[in-house]
Amino acid sequence: MSQRFPDPASAFEFRSVGLKLLTFVPATLDPVKLESGLREQLGSGEHMLAGEQLAVDFDSLPELPSAVEVAALVQLLRQYQLKPIAARGGNPDQRAAAREAGLIVLNEDGVIPPVPAAKAAEARVPAMVITRPVRTGQQVYAKGGDLVVLALVSAGAEVIADGNIHVYAPLRGRALAGARGDTSARVYTTCMEAELVSVAGVYRSLDETLPVAIRAKAAQVYLDQDKLVIEALNG
Template sequence: MADASAARTRAVFEFKSATLPLIAVILKTSDLEVLAEALDAQLADSPDFFEQEPVVIDLSQLPEEDPADAGQLLDFTALRGLLARHQTQPVAVRGGSDAQNAAARAAGLSVTAMPVAPVPRPAPAPAEAPAPAPEAPQIVREVPVPANGTLVIDKPLRSGQQVYARGGDVIVTALVSYGAEVIADGNVHVYAPLRGKAIAGARGDTSARIFTTCMEAQLVAIAGIYRTAEVALPAEIAGKPARISLDGKKIVMEPIL
């Protein structure tokens, strides 16, 4: 009887490791009122963008806390509610201190050390500073794909949103707005207006390419070499289908005829 019971138990379930697409919300402030205002502003046009997707809360860019203020930790229960209000499901934190991790666990979150691949970011051009506004969290849709695989995104990417196809190519069939980022370790294809940033070869693949049916990009980069909109696009490229590649240390943009 015991052997039969054990056999049934083994057949009922099985534990296996799994690689799942996750969104990382990278916090840059611990002030939940400021965070709520910034999230409301950033996601106002797409309230159902995330559709109850799981979220990892990244604490690595929060200002360091004064040990004397150890009691002034993030209210993780309130933070979970705030993120859930925007159709996400917070499941874990990463990049926090021991005290933050303990507080997160007490609020029902797990602690993970999932890595984020480095993404090249050019220094911003000098400009007159606009009026200060709440600093929105960086919302990263980080999706691992099989080697030489392809990730397909069929929803518009709004300002402040970032999609990173780790380990393969990415195809976007909707608008990439100004201030949004689409990143891939392989090639980037945008079959719609590309107005934000497109970064191919994020881990150093110099053979990666960027393709778009409407070139209006704020920035394009391949393997860390980039070109910004500060340099005007040639007439045969601007607003038209284009292919972007790397020739040594130079970005090359060509029309697709």
């Protein structure tokens, strides 16, 4: 049975969490109520949350979502210039629906559960090779394998891979390697100018000034236990 809400804004709330992700907490999957609430709070044009990456939190959701409903929610959020990339909370069926809809599932600590190395290797597919620039607002995802980009990744663009990411050009957007929890994945670039980098769900925003030895130089990003390391490739 669907719930009634006194006003459109009560259909959901925004919560701030770590890892530079804003959490979207729907209390319903009714697209009419959600669209009305988004329009009420964000308007129909540019707004302060435009371009923000979101984790969808199922903990306040009374009904069990199907993959179709989750996909519809993802599309609705994108219409309002939001970028849902992950899901957290909920029960196993809800998390399965999120995966089927293309979202990364985070664990209770807000990071992607690691996938055993043997299983990750079994699932690998040939690398995806991109020869054209990845422009602002574009997203490229290499499912099950590595991503190789031979051209510029612009600011505001996203490159995502279940394996490693190789960018043989300036990396100015966001790079998320090991998207399904492969902690051995790495990000490589010949020119490190990224806005954000991630390996297996461990994020770091690079808005702050990078050291001279790394900025605009060849660099790699990898996990040392649970710490994200960024270092120059020249040693």
